[in-house]
Amino acid sequence: MDLLRSYWSPAELVTNGLILLHLLGALAVGLLLGYERSYHGRAAGMRTYGLVCLASAALTVVNAYPAMWYGGMGSEGAAGAGDPTRVIQGIVTGIGFLGAGVIMREGLSIRGLSTAASIWATSAIGIIIGLGFYAVAIAAALLTILVMSLLRPIERLLPHRSVVHLTLVFPRDKAPPPDELRAQVARHGFEVVDWAFHLANGSGQFECQLVLQGKGDLDPMILVAALASTDALVEFKLSPSRI
Known part of the structure; x- marks a missing residue:
């Protein structure tokens, strides 16, 4: 006790x-x-x-x-x-x-x-x-x-750069050359700083994964609109590198 x-x-x-x-x-x-x-x-x-x-x-x-x-x-x-x-x-x-x-x-x-x-x-x-x-x-x-x-x-x-990741999927026979992709994103203020390519086995699809960099806060919707109007493009995904 x-x-x-x-x-x-x-x-x-x-x-x-x-x-x-x-x-x-x-x-x-x-x-x-x-x-x-x-x-x-x-x-x-x-x-x-x-x-x-x-x-x-x-x-x-x-x-x-x-x-x-x-x-x-x-x-x-x-x-x-x-x-x-x-x-x-x-x-x-x-x-x-x-x-x-x-x-x-x-x-x-x-x-x-x-x-x-x-x-x-x-x-x-x-x-x-x-x-x-x-x-x-x-x-x-x-x-x-x-x-x-x-x-x-x-x-x-402050001065900074924006980094986004872009994934593009094309039919195998309609995939554009890398230089054409680089020129297309450059028209919207982005630069390709890294890339990866993947050819899906048996599906006939060619996948491009690009890391894009631009000065300041660029509007990605302009690039999205351009990609959406591309006939040869089967699928694409655009996402920021960080939030």
């Missing part, structure tokens, strides 16, 4: 209250960061970010009170705070698997890298909150939101 009462001692309740404040702060920051991703229609939203930040803070902050573990009886003689670095290493490993789960490959395009990076950042912010550095955590959360929300429009304003 003494052991059970020790879990509800005044000192234990005060410690639990302090830990709860850390968890509430971490949850609020995680929900805030997750809303930005949810607003943009990403797979990982408020619940994912809130849980990541909350769990990271919880696993970190308990290391600050080793003398109160197990009702204050399981760490007798412990001096100072516990070592949170081992817990942090475990958090970093676990977040790596979670981040990999939101990265998806669609053909030659890869999506979810920014979401995975922001989940990693949310975990780090949760660890900072768990250690008690609230000012730094708030600043890191604001900087993370700034990067995720405002940096992409700035990227579009």
Whole structure:
């Protein structure tokens, strides 16, 4: 009974209250960061970010009170705070698997890298909150939101290149020479930077996979309209290299 009462001692309740404040702060920051991703229609939203930040803070902050573990009886003689670095290493490993789960490959395009990076950042912010550095955590959360929300429009304003992947399927006897394909996409502002060719066995179809590059944000719909009006073309697919 003494052991059970020790879990509800005044000192234990005060410690639990302090830990709860850390968890509430971490949850609020995680929900805030997750809303930005949810607003943009990403797979990982408020619940994912809130849980990541909350769990990271919880696993970190308990290391600050080793003398109160197990009702204050399981760490007798412990001096100072516990070592949170081992817990942090475990958090970093676990977040790596979670981040990999939101990265998806669609053909030659890869999506979810920014979401995975922001989940990693949310975990780090949760660890900072768990250690008690609230000012730094708030600043890191604001900087993370700034990067995720405002940096992409700035990227579009800076000089850059657009990369798209184009797949063309022709009948075997009507496939145009590579120079003709290169000239056609060049008329729409694109340059062929890489290519692959595939002749389907038995189907009589010739497939061309082209990687196109252009300066700035070129309108691909003009190229799509030109491809759609090509009689010899059986099928085509145009997709961006990243989003």
